[in-house]
Amino acid sequence: MKIFVDGIMHLGDMMIASSVFPVIRKKYPEAEVHFLVMESLASAAELIEGVDKVIPYAYKSGGGVKGVFDMAKKLRKEKYDIGISVDPRERVTLMKWLAGIPVRVTVEEALGWKLGWERLFYTTDVSLEKGWDVRNRLMSESFQEAMRRYFGIKDKEFIYPTLKPSSEKAVAKANELFSPLKSKKGVISFCVVTSGDNRRKDWPTERFAELSNRLIKKGYGLVFTGIAEHNEVIAKIIEGVEDKTAVLNVAGKTNLEELVAVFRASKLFVTLDTGSAHLAAVAGAKVLTIFSFNSPEIYGAAGRYTKAVSAHVPCAGKYRCFDRKNCDKDDCFALVTVDMVENAADELLQ
Numbered sequence: 225m226k227i228f229v230d231g232i233m234h235l236g237d238m239m240i241a242s243s244v245f246p247v248i249r250k251k252y253p254e255a256e257v258h259f260l261v262m263e264s265l266a267s268a269a270e271l272i273e274g275v276d277k278v279i280p281y282a283y284k285s286g287g288g289v290k291g292v293f294d295m296a297k298k299l300r301k302e303k304y305d306i307g308i309s310v311d312p313r314e315r316v317t318l319m320k321w322l323a324g325i326p327v328r329v330t331v332e333e334a335l336g337w338k339l340g341w342e343r344l345f346y347t348t349d350v351s352l353e354k355g356w357d358v359r360n361r362l363m364s365e366s367f368q369e370a371m372r373r374y375f376g377i378k379d380k381e382f383i384y385p386t387l388k389p390s391s392e393k394a395v396a397k398a399n400e401l402f403s404p405l406k407s408k409k410g411v412i413s414f415c416v417v418t419s420g421d422n423r424r425k426d427w428p429t430e431r432f433a434e435l436s437n438r439l440i441k442k443g444y445g446l447v448f449t450g451i452a453e454h455n456e457v458i459a460k461i462i463e464g465v466e467d468k469t470a471v472l473n474v475a476g477k478t479n480l481e482e483l484v485a486v487f488r489a490s491k492l493f494v495t496l497d498t499g500s501a502h503l504a505a506v507a508g509a510k511v512l513t514i515f516s517f518n519s520p521e522i523y524g525a526a527g528r529y530t531k532a533v534s535a536h537v538p539c540a541g542k543y544r545c546f547d548r549k550n551c552d553k554d555d556c557f558a559l560v561t562v563d564m565v566e567n568a569a570d571e572l573l574q
Contacts, residue, residue: 225255228304228325230316232262232283234419235499236523238269239385239506241310243364243526244331245274246383247371248308258302260295260316267480268503273386283315291315296322309346310367311335317342331370334363336522350374359519364526384528387484387507394485401474402489407445412569413486414446415495416461417454426496427514427557429457433464434562435494439569440470444491449483449500452476487511492572494565501525510572514565516556531568535559 227248231241238261248257256276261269263280270278281295292315300323307325309316312332320328332339333352336359343349350370352358358366365382372380402411416432436446448458454475465471478486487493487504494512495501501513505527513525513532520532537555
């Protein structure tokens with residue numbers, strides 16, 4: 225059995241969708257499973273347990289069709305038995321059809337929407353209409369339910385997706401980064417900036433500074449993760465930290481595998497609603513996510529040891545924010561207090 229899965233998604237969405245792989249492995253434990261992803265996320269996809277081969281795709285929104293035919297020609301040579309789409313965009317839909325994959329399955333209802341004309345190019349469009357409310361379930365759970373329905377698996381127990389074990393080199397790097405900290409209880413890592421230019425997912429820097437001071441007083445060292453572009457925000461937070469010997473900034477100093485090792489070596493990872501939250505959760509770390517306009521009931525991380533803090537503002541709705549691009553209010557993050565986050569952190573740390 226040879227199975228092709230495509231998911232042209234951002235990091236967080238891809239980690240949520242990785243919940244399909246444990247179900248595929250349960251049905252076909254000996255299958256060869258390939259995963260087509262955006263070229264920029266190939267290294268992340270390679271860390272997912274249950275994926276035998278990653279196929280990078282230079283996807284660009286609004287791009288031409290030549291790449292579709294080229295990739296279809298490549299896929300045809302693999303002679304896949306099943307093609308499963310977790311995010312059936314137009315080009316990957318046509319790609320699987322042109323590649324001649326005989327069984328083409330889409331589980332797009334896990335995303336909360338239905339296909340249009342693309343449905344004609346699938347042999348099965350898995351329905352979640354009967355007995356399943358995607359607005360009251362984690363999206364990772366919805367993906368697994370769709371796969372269980374397709375494969376006829378009656379067991380409803382959620383199987384947590386996982387990442388492959390960290391290499392010795394990555395673990396050594398994490399330990400090296402942590403070595404300057406003289407903390408009594410271990411290290412808590414942070415992600416304090418979201419991607420893109422929508423700052424409505426970010427929590428005020430002064431609140432991160434206050435939370436940092438409280439955690440340091442409890443005996444923890446702090447490590448701020450991220451990319452180099454996050455350093456300006458991290459510096460503002462560190463300015464408000466009383467004991468600067470208990471804080472490290474490693475933003476831009478780790479590759480993806482090393483970052484996963486940092487998450488695993490941390491007692492807790494405190495993060496905004498980012499791809500890192502989902503990456504850390506699937507890695508098996510304890511993750512506390514601070515939500516703004518997104519619903520934690522749907523977009524919460526698919527990990528065994530996770531919690532979410534949210535103001536649950538009415539205007540954010542149960543599925544998605546009504547108008548996040550034009551909203552001039554700050555309720556969704558202003559109403560999340562330091563006490564709320566600290567209490568949730570204490571619960572996870574215990």
